Amino acid sequence: MYPAADTATLLIDGKWLEADDGATFPVTAPATGELIGRAADAGAAETDRAIDAAAAAFGPWSAETAYARADVLRRAHDLMLERAEDLAVLMSTEQGKPLKAARNEVRYAADFLAWFAEEAKRVHGRTIPSNRRGHRFQVLKQPVGVVAGITPWNYPMSMITRKVAPAVAAGCTIVLKPAEQTPLCAVAVLALLEEAGLPPGVANLVTTARPEPVGERLLADPRVRKLTFTGSTEVGMRLAAGAAATMKRVSMELGGHxxxxxxxxxxxxxxxxxxxxxxxxxxxxxxxxxxxxxxxxxxxxxxxxxxxxxxxxxxxxxxxxxxxxxxxxxxxxxxxxxxxxxxxxxxxxxxxxxxxxxxxxxxxxxxxxxxxxxxxxxxxxxxxxxxxxxxxxxxxxxxxxxxxxxxxxxxxxxxxxxxxxxxxxxxxxxxxxxxxxxxxxxxxxxxxxAQAPFGGVGVSGLGREGGVEGLDEYLDVKLIGTAL
Structure with a gap:
């Protein structure tokens, strides 16, 4: 569980930590300007260790059964609903939305945990008839690897579960960087996942008020095989361009009009x-x-x-x-x-x-x-x-x-x-x-x-979140041809 130390908001390899240099940044209520907490202000070094942890955890987690991964997500769903009121009050205070809307978002966030708990058990491959005698084609779907997730402040819990749930359901591991305006909501969600039994290193959290060095490390590391981002079109375009240097897969949910x-x-x-x-x-x-x-x-x-x-x-x-x-x-x-x-x-x-x-x-x-x-x-x-x-x-x-x-x-x-x-x-x-x-x-x-694909065309983004398509975003397709 998340410890009592308010500024230990980094989750790396199953441990809640402060920033290496003790740096923090203030978290304020947008309705009043009042200080409601402080969060660890991480940088490149902490991000590198979070990627290390995710890379080390990927092998064991991807080898887990789909049923085991689903069980963790289902427990997290149940815990989120049990604590829905406390989570809603936290969201309303930190993000500013009315309490009724915050309650709705908590339920929406929990929906993604439940949906992808079920979809984890439906990652189906197929066989394809060959045009040659004594030959077989087989198609497998396998997790892409380490995922970098960057989430916004306007929906500070549901946008996390919309990314983390399909990633861990597919067998991926993830490093999450939440918006600097709402780090405490991210801490609460990751703590629930940890309590639900998610193994150390599978989901890691890096809070920061300096997104550039953290983002640069996530983009530069070739072990990170996918980037999923929700935010402005301007930032999304820069991230997509950076991801191209190591040919990462990208999901971009960007601006609308x-x-x-x-x-x-x-x-x-x-x-x-x-x-x-x-x-x-x-x-x-x-x-x-x-x-x-x-x-x-x-x-x-x-x-x-x-x-x-x-x-x-x-x-x-x-x-x-x-x-x-x-x-x-x-x-x-x-x-x-x-x-x-x-x-x-x-x-x-x-x-x-x-x-x-x-x-x-x-x-x-x-x-x-x-x-x-x-x-x-x-x-x-x-x-x-x-x-x-x-x-x-x-x-x-x-x-x-x-x-x-x-x-x-x-x-x-x-x-x-x-x-x-x-x-x-x-x-x-x-x-x-x-x-x-x-x-x-x-x-x-x-x-x-949660059961429907969400996403745009044009400069509004790439890929889809939610639905069957939301899980496919975290899976690579492998073709196996066998001569008998």
């Missing part, structure tokens, strides 16, 4: 409810949040009215406070970006219907709180039309025809999630097939789950 399309045959009030839930999820700090809300002109007025009415009821504050549905943004830079997009849109002719400013009353000035905002009459000249917002701003864009809106929705380099509301089955089929995105929600604002 999701369109939501509301056709005039949909119920505008129902669609506005969905848009509110999806847009303001995690204070808009989700890669699948709808950034561009296209509404057909015949229902745009009714939709906007319903959207404003729902948005006006959202309450901002610390995530652990009762009734709060909007938490803080992650930092001042995020606050500045959101304000810049809102100001630019208004200057270029958008209507500010609701919100539009930082919240500072009732102690909210201690955190980075931005008012839930609705902008209308957005067009292509505005920053918010082109850039991912990652904040609580709903941008409504009127459109006229199906052909027009599909072209406008696809007019982006991003291709992660997209949404549409319609009662017309034919239109739903046509549009969902025409949208160039890895995920499409048809009258559905939550088209995700």
């Amino acid at each position: 999701a369109p939501m399309i509301v056709f005039d045959d949909a119920d505008p009030v129902h669609a506005a409810k969905g848009a509110t839930l999806a847009k303001f999820l995690n204070t808009g700090q989700a890669c699948i949040s709808p950034n561009r809300i296209y509404v057909q002109r015949g229902v745009v007025e009714a939709f906007t009215e319903a959207l404003v009415a729902r948005t006006a009821t959202l309450s901002a504050g610390p995530g652990t406070s009762p009734g709060v549905s909007i938490g803080p943004l992650v930092d001042d830079a995020a606050l500045t970006k959101v304000q810049r997009q809102v100001d630019d849109a208004v200057e270029r002719g958008a209507r500010l219907v609701l919100g539009g400013t930082r919240l500072t009353e009732d102690g909210l000035d201690r955190g980075c709180f931005f008012a839930p905002t609705v902008l209308a009459d957005i067009d292509e000249t505005m920053l918010i039309y082109r850039e991912e917002t990652f904040g609580p701003v709903a941008a409504v864009i009127p459109f006229d025809t199906e052909e027009e809106v599909v072209a406008r929705a696809n007019d982006t380099a991003y291709g992660l999630a997209s949404y549409l509301y319609t009662r017309d089955l034919g239109r739903a089929t046509r549009v969902s097939e025409a949208l160039r995105f890895g995920i499409v929600g048809v009258n559905d604002i939550n088209p995700t789950g």
Whole structure:
């Protein structure tokens, strides 16, 4: 179990350690700025030892039965649910999301442990009929080896289990570097895995406030055979380029710029409810949040009215406070970006219907709180039309025809999630097939789950997480040809 020493947040070869030089960095609550802990600030040397441990553990772990690996993941799933409330409070405090959303994320994180516990037992090979007499082809799937995992702050537990669970299910070992904003959530998840019986060295944790030297060591070491990353497109591109030097396999879940399309045959009030839930999820700090809300002109007025009415009821504050549905943004830079997009849109002719400013009353000035905002009459000249917002701003864009809106929705380099509301089955089929995105929600604002493949196209990423595909990302395919 994780020891009492607060700054021993490095897990290397089954031991909880401090940084070699004793360096630490502060962990603060984004809602209040208060210090809630300190974490070990590791560097290249500690990262090298974590890779050593993962490399040494790979042989024994990959030789374990799939059933043994599944048992560990199932026990970790059960422990996570048993301690769900404590984990949710920790997440709400460290990351800032409302407690209800944190509880949902803990359950989502546990889902990946359960799903991949079952998938571990379904790594199937096959035989292929040969075109030669006295000859056989056999296909095996084998674990890729040591994995480097880099996870974000916005979903600080579920993004860990979405990577660690398939890696260990496949027989891989892993070195995890969590976001510097949320190291304590990572410590809690790794401690559960350790308690569930994961052997030393199979999962290692390196916390740091200096991601560059840690990332450089993970990229440079040829023993690391796969990199899995969730974060910004800019950072993902640099990591993918670095991984190419040693031909590592990569999984990249990167930024999004999701369109939501509301056709005039949909119920505008129902669609506005969905848009509110999806847009303001995690204070808009989700890669699948709808950034561009296209509404057909015949229902745009009714939709906007319903959207404003729902948005006006959202309450901002610390995530652990009762009734709060909007938490803080992650930092001042995020606050500045959101304000810049809102100001630019208004200057270029958008209507500010609701919100539009930082919240500072009732102690909210201690955190980075931005008012839930609705902008209308957005067009292509505005920053918010082109850039991912990652904040609580709903941008409504009127459109006229199906052909027009599909072209406008696809007019982006991003291709992660997209949404549409319609009662017309034919239109739903046509549009969902025409949208160039890895995920499409048809009258559905939550088209995700541990059992479903998640990922994007274009600059939104490579590979898939979750589902059967999520396990394949950690397996190499080996062909054996045998002459009898």
